[in-house]
Amino acid sequence: MVSPNTKVVSSNAKMVSPHATEFPFFPFMPSGVGSLPLTDVKTALKVVFETFPECPHWPQLPKLKEEYFVTQFLGPLLDLDLLEFSEGKGWGFKDKNPDFVDNMTRFYEWYLESEEPGGNRDAALDRFAMTKKGARGFYAFLEAFGGDECLSRLLQADPLVVKGQIIGPVSAGFLLHDAEGKASFYRPDLRDILVKCLKKTAQWQVRRLGAVTGKRPMVFVDEAFLSAYGSQMFVSLDRRDIVEALDEMLEGIEAEGGISGVHACTGGEWSILFETRANVVNTDVYGYFTSILGCLDAFNGFLERGGIFAWGVVPTSEAATRETVETIVHRLVDYMVALKGKGVNEKRLSKQSIVTPSCGTGTLSEELALRIYELTKEVAARLRDDMPLRNPNDKGRYQM
Secondary structure (H helix, E strand, O other): OOOOOOOOOOOOOOOOOOOEEOOOOOOOOOOOOOOOOOOOHHHHHHHHHHHHHHHHOOOOOOOOHHHHHOOOHHHHHHOOEEEEOOOOOEEEEEOOOHHHHHHHHHHHHHHHHHHHOOOOOOHHHHHHHHOOOOOOOHHHOOOOOHHHHHHHHOOOOOOOOOOEEEEEEHHHHHHHOOOOOOOOHHHHHHHHHHHHHHHHHHHHHHHHHHHHEEEEEEEEEEEHHHHHHHOHHHHOOOHHHHHHHHHHHHHHHHHHEEEEEEEOOOOEEEEEEEEHOEEEEEOOHHHOOHHHHOOOHHHHHHHHOHHHHHHHOOOOOOHHOOOOOHHHHHHHHHHHHHHHHOOOOHHHHHOOOOOOOOHHHHHHHOOOOOHHHHHHHHHHHHHHHHHHOOOOOOOOOOOO
């Protein structure tokens, strides 16, 4: 266990957070990845608060068409006419537009204003706010903590930490193209705009979540496209570009006082995740556990610097209908035994663990999503109860 008085430094000598405070946390604390297949916000909040009372997340509701990542997280780029949607091509940058350079310049003015300390910074950061139409779950989450009589009744307990999430720069950079149809992540100018816009929206999330809930927010950067690295189709994708883009976002989260996390729901080169400055790394171990075995040095370094590993051990597929609490617990214990056999410190691994579903549930049926959430809650409870090192008076508070 990391001492509350320990200065935690990452394996590449970067400070984990310039605003280090205690991370209220206990081993195998459960939480969700983010999305639910619901359209009623109140129902979604009820599910989240009942399932994850210690670490609730604001619910993303992708079945509401307004909750696409562009409208949810990239509002400033729409406001400045930097993006457009075209039939057959989808969303992309308007980099051939005659006004593009002027509009891009205006974006950087907004960005720099939000970086300046002082009274105008808050107003400048508000330009990067998510809209109520594009993030209904986020605003309802705030209202539940902020005194809305109806929604506040859904709160089951006083959380230890609250969780948010945002699309990552790699995923956004492959979903958005330039005017010629090339993935925007390959363009340094477009990638920089994406990273800085997402960084500011993440910081705005941290500020709003912290101010309204009174808790230290944990925000995950979600990278569904990380598996592109190393594949033959994306041979020109540079590892340094990925790490630098992620670290810029993660550092922004920490600079605002948040706990930074990164989530990947596919296999691949997971060492990239552990080499970033992330406080928490969340991966789909149910389907891709062997990816850890290929980067044990990076994984060990992550744990040694105080990193928290979020086991995505509950499948977000039909497999969840066949699994039970017992089978998932046995699976996770087998994984931990395998890692111990490879030299991973058992005590550190046990105490620096969170439990989540393997991915979001937004594309699933409501029935399956609810089962996955319930399994996650029950698996976490069983692991805590059976954990031989567990001290019921120790909440496992880590210096992050």
